[in-house]
Amino acid sequence: MSWLLRQYPPVTEFVWRTLAVVALVGTWAPRTQPASSNDERAPSQFGVRLETSKGAILIQVHRDWAPHGADRFYRLVRDGYYDDNRFFRVVKGQWAQFGISGDPAVASAWRALTIADDPPRQSNVRGTVTFAFAVPRGRATQVYIALGDLSARQDAQGFVPFGRVVEGMDVADGLNAEYGEAAGGGIRGGRQQPLFEGGNAYLDREFPRLDRIVRASVVGEPGSDPALTPAHERHFVGQ
Numbered sequence: 001m002s003w004l005l006r007q008y009p010p011v012t013e014f015v016w017r018t019l020a021v022v023a024l025v026g027t028w029a030p031r032t033q034p035a036s037s038n039d040e041r042a043p044s045q046f047g048v049r050l051e052t053s054k055g056a057i058l059i060q061v062h063r064d065w066a067p068h069g070a071d072r073f074y075r076l077v078r079d080g081y082y083d084d085n086r087f088f089r090v091v092k093g094q095w096a097q098f099g100i101s102g103d104p105a106v107a108s109a110w111r112a113l114t115i116a117d118d119p120p121r122q123s124n125v126r127g128t129v130t131f132a133f134a135v136p137r138g139r140a141t142q143v144y145i146a147l148g149d150l151s152a153r154q155d156a157q158g159f160v161p162f163g164r165v166v167e168g169m170d171v172a173d174g175l176n177a178e179y180g181e182a183a184g185g186g187i188r189g190g191r192q193q194p195l196f197e198g199g200n201a202y203l204d205r206e207f208p209r210l211d212r213i214v215r216a217s218v219v220g221e222p223g224s225d226p227a228l229t230p231a232h233e234r235h236f237v238g239q
Contacts, residue, residue, distance in 0.1 A: 034079075034113055042074035047219040048163070050082070053211045054175055057145070057168035058219075059129050066118035069131050069139065069162035074218065076141060081110070082216035086203050088184040088195060090177040090211070092147065097132060098213060099142035100184070100192065102200030107141075111196065114140045117158070124154035127169055128161035134187040142187060145172050175211045183207040 042063050050057040063070040076082060081101060089097035101107040114137050124130060128146045131139040136158075145165060146154075165172060183203065184192045194202050203210055 034109055039068075039071040039075045039115070042070045046074065047166075048073070048077050048216060049219050050168075050216050051214040052087075052171060052175070053214065055168060055171040057171050058166050059163045060166045061129075061163035062122075063162075065122050066131075066160045066162035068115045068118050069160060072115050072131070072139070072141075073143065073162060076110075077216045077218050080216075081106070081141065082213050084200065085213045085216075086183075086200060086207075086210045087175050087212065088179075088203060088207070088210060089144070089181060089186060090175045091180050092173075092177045094147055094150065095144040096147060096172050096175050097142060097144040097186070099132070100195045100199075101141070102203075104197055104199040107196050107199065110141050112140070114138055118160045118162075120155065120158065120160050122161045124150040124159055124161055126150075127165040129163040129165065130154070130159050130161045132159075132187050138187070147173060176209050178209065179207050183210060 042061070044063050046061050048059045048061060050059065061070050061073060076099075082098065084102050085098045085100065086102065087096050087098050088100065089095065101110065114133075117137055117139070122128065124146055126146055126149050130144055130146065132142040132144055133139045146161075150159075181189065183206070184195045194206075
């Protein structure tokens, strides 16, 4: 190797740099492919920060509201599933829905890994965060933020909130709603298959101005250092 370094130093440096980048990418890639259907138990309360194309949305999750829902959301966020998701269903005053992976293989793998139903404990008021579903035991990955009071409609149908927006509701209200139900709609509408087959490539081609989640992350993990947590998120630490 020493003779190669002396003979072709720029080429050798390029090769080493390329190998380093490949190794780094391989270790960083999010764990989006499910190894099993078993979800880790989530903390009793935790925060999730959605960095979106319009700004940050902070969600406070309460496991006692919906244990199965909270556990699944915790797992999906930690696995990086929601990163680069599109808000494909936004209707002013009603909901902002996300949760179909932009990678068709990942979306399809998670689609069948549904969770048990939670009994309703909270009402679907403005700001609550809830899993979408079409049939009993049908919740998997899709989630919506209530942009208005949906209790009269959603409570009776068994939609169970597992958290609420505590900061950034103005960001949620400002998500692009120009496509309404046309970019996939709800699960019960039966028009989501193109999203599962085409992923972000399909959405970006047909509905290019959809807002997206840049990154979703858990904040205020139990045992984390409050000094390293932004002031507005410190009430989550140690829950």
